[in-house]
Amino acid sequence: MTILKVDNIHKIYPSGTHALKGVSFEVKDGEFLVIIGLSGSGKSTLLRCINRLHEPTSGEITFLDKDITHVKGKELRGIKQQIGMVFQQFNLIKRRSVLTNVITGRLGKLGTFQSITENFSPELIEEAMNALRIVGIEEKAYKRADSLSGGQQQRVAIARSLMQNPKLLLADEPVASLDPATSNSVMHYFEKINKELGTTVICNLHFLSLVRKYASRVIALKAGEIIYEGLPHDIDEKWFKTIYGEEAEEVEIR
Amino acid sequence: MxxxxxxxxxxxxxxxxxxxxxxxxxxxxxxxxxxxxxxxxxxxxxxxxxxxxxxxxxxxxxxxxxxxxxxxxxxxxxxxxxxxxxxxxxxxxxxxxxxxxxxxxxxxxxxxxxxxxxxxxxSIVDLFSEEGLNAAQRIFSALFTPEMAIFDEALFAIIETVYIALIATLVSIPITLIVSFASARNLMNENKFTLFIYATLRLISNFVRSIEPLIWAIIFSVWIGIGPYAGMLALLIHSIASNAKLYSEAIESIEEGPVEAISATGANKIQIIWYAVVPQIILPFLSFTIYRWDINVRMATIIGLVGGGGIGTMLIQYQGLAQWHEVGLIVIMIALVVWIMDYISTKIRQAIY
Structure with a gap:
């Protein structure tokens, strides 16, 4: 079953940057799709168009058989609730507890008054603890978010997105600010969510070794266009040079 | 489309x-x-x-x-x-x-x-003319021999001044909060209507801010009569306009990441502000507000000159009578209080960060 269909989308920012130039692809339910490409190739923009943090300039995005390209207001918030997102810089609320951060994943379903009085039911708190258990840091629940290490913060961010019970999980270079060992452990949680919960994952990555290890399919972007689509193991030396430029050399992460 | x-x-x-x-x-x-x-x-x-x-x-x-x-x-x-x-x-x-x-x-x-x-x-000549130097010497010697007979009166007047500043600052806080959220560009770029509110509020607060509290005090002393209430209102309106600018700039310079993340969960505008904006701006807001109190104490002494009540009103009376020894005492007391306020506000702001 096709969960997401991206058809010929363009994105031009108000500054005039033409970030996406006619990108089209489909994602099947349960896939682990990885998007690779240099910085500035349009990877982040693409993810932000899919969950509609940005509105594409033209083209069409279909999510669960529904055209979401230009939806607005309440309908847009409904779409966002079904798509989780994890960021390179974790983007947690630094001064609040880990538990509160995780609960913010559910804001879309909570009333405005209830959420600003922070009157959370025991069931909701238990669910948040459960999400923390999945990423293995329930013991940090009452710590302040900014007291955690980078890898731990990213796991909290993953738990936050799990609170949305997402059909689709987007990850924008989730390990780019982490060291190699931590990178592998964080990627491992994405794999676990993909395999055990059956959540479809679209992930931007830099390191090919991680791509080969986790991706079920790969798309490569260059200057806003798709230049490669296929299986991770089919990316050979020649493709690598095409994607990353002649100067590039592959770096291993184990 | x-x-x-x-x-x-x-x-x-x-x-x-x-x-x-x-x-x-x-x-x-x-x-x-x-x-x-x-x-x-x-x-x-x-x-x-x-x-x-x-x-x-x-x-x-x-x-x-x-x-x-x-x-x-x-x-x-x-x-x-x-x-x-x-x-x-x-x-x-x-x-x-x-x-x-x-x-x-x-x-x-x-x-x-x-x-x-x-x-x-x-003109260098005017600055060092003999006549001018003599007059200056007369005033300075009077200022440094203050008349202590009016100490009680001056003390009450300066307490009034400090309270004028305090009330103006406290009352300004809730109003400033509302104005500043509505005049932060990154919160108001949703559609044409919100951008219109943003632009209008910016225009009004720029206008209000460009008029000195001294002139506001003149307006209010005509409007509601000379006294501390007029002075308080002058400081209040200027505090709102000035702090709304600082607050809204703090809001505009927050880290966008958490806003993006909370927005991506499908949260509404108020939830985004509460969870992603407010935790980032509480400390700067506190700091600005304490600093504003400090500024308001200085200002309160000045607006008294035009009928805003407090020590300033007293100062202008004695100055008009050329009683320089009394003026000397008042000036020394103002300097002392302003210095103490400055010290306290700096210490509190350091403690916050």
Whole structure:
């Protein structure tokens, strides 16, 4: 079953940057799709168009058989609730507890008054603890978010997105600010969510070794266009040079 | 949604940008020429070199100068070698542009400095005249021998001043909060209506802020009568306008990441503000508010001069009677209180961060 269909989308920012130039692809339910490409190739923009943090300039995005390209207001918030997102810089609320951060994943379903009085039911708190258990840091629940290490913060961010019970999980270079060992452990949680919960994952990555290890399919972007689509193991030396430029050399992460 | 050709969008945007810059550059060039002619003719030539006492003024003359400057300015701008086209980055890159930029730039700076010197009537002779020095000595010696008989009266007046400042600051907080959220661009760029509110609030608060509290105090002392209430209102309105700017700038400079993340969960606007914006701005807000109290204490002494109550009103009374020993005591007390407030506010703000 096709969960997401991206058809010929363009994105031009108000500054005039033409970030996406006619990108089209489909994602099947349960896939682990990885998007690779240099910085500035349009990877982040693409993810932000899919969950509609940005509105594409033209083209069409279909999510669960529904055209979401230009939806607005309440309908847009409904779409966002079904798509989780994890960021390179974790983007947690630094001064609040880990538990509160995780609960913010559910804001879309909570009333405005209830959420600003922070009157959370025991069931909701238990669910948040459960999400923390999945990423293995329930013991940090009452710590302040900014007291955690980078890898731990990213796991909290993953738990936050799990609170949305997402059909689709987007990850924008989730390990780019982490060291190699931590990178592998964080990627491992994405794999676990993909395999055990059956959540479809679209992930931007830099390191090919991680791509080969986790991706079920790969798309490569260059200057806003798709230049490669296929299986991770089919990316050979020649493709690598095409994607990353002649100067590039592959770096291993184990 | 109609089909959009991305290349057309890009081209149109670029053309519009360049046209805008050209119009702006032409207007600025007109202003530069107009300004230079006026300054050189009126101030440097007539007033300084010819020493004309009352320079004849007529709108027709100014109009003709403006018209000529407009023609010269626009023509100059059209050549693409003018100062403004360089400033707006649409100039031709050749040696003429380089010379106009350097020579005309220096010319503008120099005539402005010279005109300023002439208009300010700077004179070393006046500063060190014998008569002047004697008067200064008289006042200084009186100021340093304060009259302690009015100490009780002055103490009550200065307590009034501190409370005027305190109440103005406290009452300003809730109002400033609302105004600042509604005048932060990153929260109000949702649609045309919210942008309109943003622009209107910015305009009003810029206007209010550009009028000094001293003038607000004059307005309010006429409106509701001389006294501490008028002074408090003057400080209040100015505090709101000034802090709304600082607050909204703090909101505009928050980290966008958490906002993006909370927004991506499908949260609504109020939830986004509560969870992603508020935790980032609480400390700066507190710091600004305490600093505003500090500023308000200084201001409260000044607005008393025009009927805003407190120690300032007392000061202006004794000054009017030329009782310099009493003035001396009041000045010393003001300095002391302002210094203490400054110290406390700095300590609190350091403790917060």
């Amino acid at each position: 109609a089909h959009v050709n991305p290349h057309d969008v890009m081209a149109k945007r670029k053309d519009k940008e360049i046209l805008k810059s050209r119009v702006k550059a032409a207007l600025l060039d007109f202003f530069f020429v107009f300004y230079s002619v006026l300054v050189v003719d009126r101030v440097i030539w007539n007033k300084f070199i010819l020493q004309v006492k009352n320079i004849p003024f007529s709108w027709t003359e100014i109009g003709i100068i403006a018209l000529v400057s407009l023609v010269v300015g626009v023509l100059w701008s059209l050549t693409g070698t003018s100062l403004s086209s360089k400033l707006f980055g649409i100039s031709k890159k050749n040696s003429v542009t380089k010379y106009t930029f350097e020579i005309f730039g220096w010319f503008l700076f120099n005539i402005t400095f010279i005109a300023g010197w002439i208009i300010t009537k700077i």
